[in-house]
Amino acid sequence: MKKLVNDPEDVVDEMLDGLVAERPDALRRVPDSNIIVREDAPVENKVAVTSGGGSGHEPAFAGYIGEGFLDGAASGEVFTSPTPDMFETLVESVDAGAGVVVIINNYEGDIMNLETAVEMIEMETDTAIETVIVDDDVAVEDSEYTTGRRGVAGATFALKVAGAKAAEGADLETVAETTRAAIDRIGTMSMALTPCVTPEKGEPTFTLGDDEMEIGIGLHGEPGVERTEIASADEITDRLVDGVLEDLDPSGEVATIVNGTGGTPLMELYVVNRRLQERLDDAGLDHWDALVGEYMTSLDMCGCSVTVMDVNEEFKRLLSAPADSPGMTVPE
Amino acid sequence: MKKLVNDPEDVVDEMLDGLVAERPDALRRVPDSNIIVREDAPVENKVAVTSGGGSGHEPAFAGYIGEGFLDGAASGEVFTSPTPDMFETLVESVDAGAGVVVIINNYEGDIMNLETAVEMIEMETDTAIETVIVDDDVAVEDSEYTTGRRGVAGATFALKVAGAKAAEGADLETVAETTRAAIDRIGTMSMALTPCVTPEKGEPTFTLGDDEMEIGIGLHGEPGVERTEIASADEITDRLVDGVLEDLDPSGEVATIVNGTGGTPLMELYVVNRRLQERLDDAGLDHWDALVGEYMTSLDMCGCSVTVMDVNEEFKRLLSAPADSPGMTVPE
Structure with missing residues (x-):
């Protein structure tokens, strides 16, 4: 295998440290987690926009964190969904009281883990959450790992739309609805x-x-x-x-x-x-x-x-x- | 060969059209040439900053054209120096009367062709030119294609410095000297x-x-x-x-x-x-x-x-x- 890696088990951990080291004034890693957030998170008076998924898709998703874009992202192991705990940590780390939008690609594992996390958060806190599923891949309906269409590179546009709408001051439901309307297009x-x-x-x-x-x-x-x-x-x-x-x-x-x-x-x-x-x-x-x-x-x-x-x-x-991300x- | 190409002979031509098609409001191709310039070139009251080299190094060099950066670039065939004619066309296309800096990596073919072009331009026109050679590669002294050190990825910093200095309104000699001072570092x-x-x-x-x-x-x-x-x-x-x-x-x-x-x-x-x-x-x-x-x-x-x-x-x-490039x- 010809790759620039150390121990393959450490690749996501080390990649995330390398990402934060690119922009230490703008990004920060939540301790003991694979969650990266804006350095100034939670950002007051703003809906937080987040994403997550398996690693190996860089710059998605943590590479889109920054002003006008994402507040945070959860990075699972390579090609592996973030765990429910990770989604919980992500939401807790960015919520400033205006609610959190979590935008993920349509893969069964990601959706299952996010749903579990949302149930836990709703039981334990009063954080308002909206989840948005990206399914832009026109190639196939239902596939390995996916019911319905897969989410692929068009998610970049969906995340950008959501980040900008939240930066304009829109409320939680409006950010989520606008992002869903974008995905339809x-x-x-x-x-x-x-x-x-x-x-x-x-x-x-x-x-x-x-x-x-x-x-x-x-x-x-x-x-x-x-x-x-x-x-x-x-x-x-x-x-x-x-x-x-x-x-x-x-x-x-x-x-x-x-x-x-x-x-x-x-x-x-x-x-x-x-x-x-x-x-x-x-x-x-x-x-x-x-x-x-x-x-x-x-x-x-x-x-x-x-x-x-x-x-x-x-x-x-x-x-x-x-x-800026x-x-x-x-x-x- | 697994590549996204059509006829390999057309790859540079088609690549350059694809680059301009990404930013048709900011970039323009000089007709019948592999020269790309800012859409608004020549830019009045500004030293023009240019570069060039073989293709295959994208985004270098034409990908750095835009406000605050390069005014234009010459793209040779893959791993092949631009011809003297190309450097001449490049300089003619961007000169607004304040002179032109041409920054190239240290390869013998590029330097020979640029020197020939400079002689022609100086004979035929009154355009003032400064040439700057990038030699940032610390690995080897003298090499295949090169006398002295090679120019490699550090050229990105040199081009950025030159573009910004020209955008500030510095004169031709100052832009060139500042870029040379950057390359030393x-x-x-x-x-x-x-x-x-x-x-x-x-x-x-x-x-x-x-x-x-x-x-x-x-x-x-x-x-x-x-x-x-x-x-x-x-x-x-x-x-x-x-x-x-x-x-x-x-x-x-x-x-x-x-x-x-x-x-x-x-x-x-x-x-x-x-x-x-x-x-x-x-x-x-x-x-x-x-x-x-x-x-x-x-x-x-x-x-x-x-x-x-x-x-x-x-x-x-x-x-x-x-x-912005x-x-x-x-x-x-």
């Missing part, structure tokens, strides 16, 4: 050229032949819709764009993400973005904003995903509102 | 776990055994100081930090970059950053700022580099001045 489809290798196992999570790729793959290598011979960047992009546009059917302005899955050079993501923007032109859509980079990865997997969000005036305002900075 | 050392595969050849540029890594490697896979058995992330980081600190001998506050070489997951870069910041603490150095991510890559190479810059009040002001955004 987001579609993503992913593909992989290579599998990923987890630090603990040191082996690929699945196999792909030298000439094969998988279309519609999930964030942890869950099966997609087709395993086929590798094609050109334009053909691959077309498959992803067709899948998203058929499902989402956007009508006006759109924001897009070409997301790298961890091992993909930026050069290749730009080649994909070129074709994506051509296709949007052809479809008569106005590309209001385009992101290209690594937003939600799968360890060292080579591949990409294409996300489209059908934006309106409110979502344009929220997506372009200032935010390790994973994404939006200037004033 | 920057040291970098790199390593690779795997080689990189160029799109045209479709094969690794060199070979490394399953248990091997190379310490001190160059941006194009040029030999380093040692090929050895793979070690832990902490041991690897120590080798890089030792090399940089012995050479640079910083005394007070430092800014650092943990740079991924293209195929390395962000998780692993954070593990390296944790150890780097520990080592700075042990050395009694104050970590003023720390960057972790992909700043100067080598296609899909897995590995990293560690950069340290010995900052003073002026460099802190310039590095933290606002900038695809590859790096510094908020106000």
